[in-house]
Amino acid sequence: MNAPLVLGIETSCDETGVGIVRGTELLANVIASSMDEHSRYGGVVPEIAARAHLEAMMPTLKAALAEADVTLDDLDAIAVTSGPGLAGALMVGIGAAKGLALATGKPLYAVNHLVGHVGADVLGGEPLEQPTVALLVSGGHTSLLLVRDLVSDVELLGETIDDAAGEAFDKVARLLSLPYPGGPHIDRAAAAGDPRAIQFPRGLSRPKDLERHRYDFSFSGLKTAVARWVEQRRDAGEGVPIPDVAASFREAVADVLITKAVAACNDLGVPRLLLGGGVVANARVRELAEQRCAEHGITLRIPPLSLCTDNGAMIAEVGAQLVMAGHEPSSLDFGADSTLPVTQIQA
Amino acid sequence: MLLAIDTSAGSSVAIVDRDAGVLAQRSVEDTRKHAEVIGDLIRECLAESGIATSALSGVAVGMGPGPFTGLRVGIAAAATFAFAAGKPVVRVVSHDAVAFGWYADGNTGALLVTTDARRREVYWSEFSGADDVGLPVRAAGPAIAKPDELTTGAHRLDTHWVSAASVGLLAERIYQHGRDFAAPEPVYLRSPDVTLSAGPKRVTT
Numbered sequence: 290m291n292a293p294l295v296l297g298i299e300t301s302c303d304e305t306g307v308g309i310v311r312g313t314e315l316l317a318n319v320i321a322s323s324m325d326e327h328s329r330y331g332g333v334v335p336e337i338a339a340r341a342h343l344e345a346m347m348p349t350l351k352a353a354l355a356e357a358d359v360t361l362d363d364l365d366a367i368a369v370t371s372g373p374g375l376a377g378a379l380m381v382g383i384g385a386a387k388g389l390a391l392a393t394g395k396p397l398y399a400v401n402h403l404v405g406h407v408g409a410d411v412l413g414g415e416p417l418e419q420p421t422v423a424l425l426v427s428g429g430h431t432s433l434l435l436v437r438d439l440v441s442d443v444e445l446l447g448e449t450i451d452d453a454a455g456e457a458f459d460k461v462a463r464l465l466s467l468p469y470p471g472g473p474h475i476d477r478a479a480a481a482g483d484p485r486a487i488q489f490p491r492g493l494s495r496p497k498d499l500e501r502h503r504y505d506f507s508f509s510g511l512k513t514a515v516a517r518w519v520e521q522r523r524d525a526g527e528g529v530p531i532p533d534v535a536a537s538f539r540e541a542v543a544d545v546l547i548t549k550a551v552a553a554c555n556d557l558g559v560p561r562l563l564l565g566g567g568v569v570a571n572a573r574v575r576e577l578a579e580q581r582c583a584e585h586g587i588t589l590r591i592p593p594l595s596l597c598t599d600n601g602a603m604i605a606e607v608g609a610q611l612v613m614a615g616h617e618p619s620s621l622d623f624g625a626d627s628t629l630p631v632t633q634i635q636a
Numbered sequence: 637m638l639l640a641i642d643t644s645a646g647s648s649v650a651i652v653d654r655d656a657g658v659l660a661q662r663s664v665e666d667t668r669k670h671a672e673v674i675g676d677l678i679r680e681c682l683a684e685s686g687i688a689t690s691a692l693s694g695v696a697v698g699m700g701p702g703p704f705t706g707l708r709v710g711i712a713a714a715a716t717f718a719f720a721a722g723k724p725v726v727r728v729v730s731h732d733a734v735a736f737g738w739y740a741d742g743n744t745g746a747l748l749v750t751t752d753a754r755r756r757e758v759y760w761s762e763f764s765g766a767d768d769v770g771l772p773v774r775a776a777g778p779a780i781a782k783p784d785e786l787t788t789g790a791h792r793l794d795t796h797w798v799s800a801a802s803v804g805l806l807a808e809r810i811y812q813h814g815r816d817f818a819a820p821e822p823v824y825l826r827s828p829d830v831t832l833s834a835g836p837k838r839v840t841t
């Protein structure tokens with residue numbers, strides 16, 4: 290068949306995304322974010338995000354169709370994120386997608402958000418070589434996957450057992466009186482700091498932890514360690530060297546993320562690593578990934594940043610892959626599943 | 637002819653016509669399954685009525701008040717359905733539809749409509765009666781209150797669901813008489829639950 294034209298809707302967190310793809314070609318990727326509305330609370334407020342999705346849905350949809358210069362009639366299918374994510378936020382996208390699918394008569398695919406991050410890498414680039422290990426890191430998730438086949442075989446190797454990495458950046462930023470979202474501000478402050486100045490802990494990295502949690506992550510202990518260090522300095526009446534704290538914290542996060550991802554590649558004999566999620570915007574995470582992958586002969590793939598953060602195009606791409614693989618559309622009665630397992634690629 | 641949707645209480649979908657009345661109506665009372673059922677309800681109503689999407693003149697939707705998460709599902713579906721069908725969306729306050737149905741049944745006099753707002757509160761609207769064309773006249777509300785705070789001489793109608801057929805027929809009547817539809821914003825009546833923290837908590841004691 291010809292490359293299918295698919296529209297994808299993503300509303301799992303604080304970005305309202307509508308993207309349009311034709312096969313693996315990106316035609317539109319429009320994103321409205323409610324990030325600014327969350328900044329004063331230091332994190333995503335689910336009800337604020339859901340209200341913003343409803344407001345942004347029609348303008349985002351219209352802008353995507355205009356950007357791609359296609360009509361709804363031209364579409365071969367519609368895809369929507371059904372989980373994991375914030376339930377109330379997901380439901381806006383699901384309601385919108387179902388209304389669209391029924392009025393157009395187009396088939397509807399309910400897609401896994403995490404698999405969407407892998408799908409982002411297929412867009413516009415070279416074909417995704419499989420199997421590949423995928424490290425997906427954002428404010429909402431920190432997951433390590435083994436992708437044997439994007440549309441039929443994705444395995445969860447490990448994930449965070451407490452905070453997402455992006456959440457840890459936000460919390461440490463607040464501790465250092467840096468604005469939300471924490472990632473870019475920590476990144477900026479860290480540029481002038483010494484990453485070896487303070488030895489912060491690497492979560493779940495001791496031999497005993499590795500037995501049970503080889504590919505799992507934990508950032509809550511690290512966050513507490515940074516808080517304790519900063520408090521001790523302040524209690525002693527000493528200044529807090531923000532660049533050093535930021536650089537040392539960032540180093541601890543990047544180190545544990547990349548160490549575990551590279552270990553998975555080596556253990557499984559899969560010399561390919563794919564990064565996705567908003568934390569990929571972090572300069573040190575990318576740099577360390579490039580360096581360690583080169584050392585271990587691992588091919589590293591990082592989609593363009595606009596496709597790493599949550600977006601509708603990545604959901605459209607998973608939809609297109611499902612169509613091309615001959616998968617049936619989802620049954621119309623799917624709902625939002627805030628904990629949808631990554632093994633369930635299509636709901 | 638309108639497709640009508642209301643998810644302010646349960647989920648309800650109907651096809652109505654100004655002259656022919658209710659051509660189809662499907663509802664699910666479960667207040668936690670809006671996202672799951674909305675698609676099938678629309679599909680079943682279209683199939684049962686035999687009405688093609690192209691034959692509709694618009695989509696009517698209840699804007700609440702109602703618990704937010706479910707309310708948004710119907711509003712989102714109505715917006716995209718109408719856009720894809722190339723038809724307008726017309727909006728009504730869900731309580732007005734309840735009152736419209738009550739007066740259309742031949743009742744008269746003042747009416748208090750309440751629906752569940754969770755957290756032991758209710759959404760309420762008070763109506764003084766129906767006007768000369770049968771449209772309910774809202775005297776107060778919609779607002780939110782504890783159930784026993786509402787003392788009024790009006791007939792009290794505590795309801796657990798809003799009929800999409802009433803939403804649709806009300807919209808037809810509003811259009812026919814050139815009255816105003818509801819505003820495009822959902823009737824939330826509550827601010828999002830957020831607390832501004834006083835800053836990071838100490839971890840060392």
Ligand SMILES: [Zn+2]
Binds near residue numbers: 402566
């Ligand atoms: Zn994501």
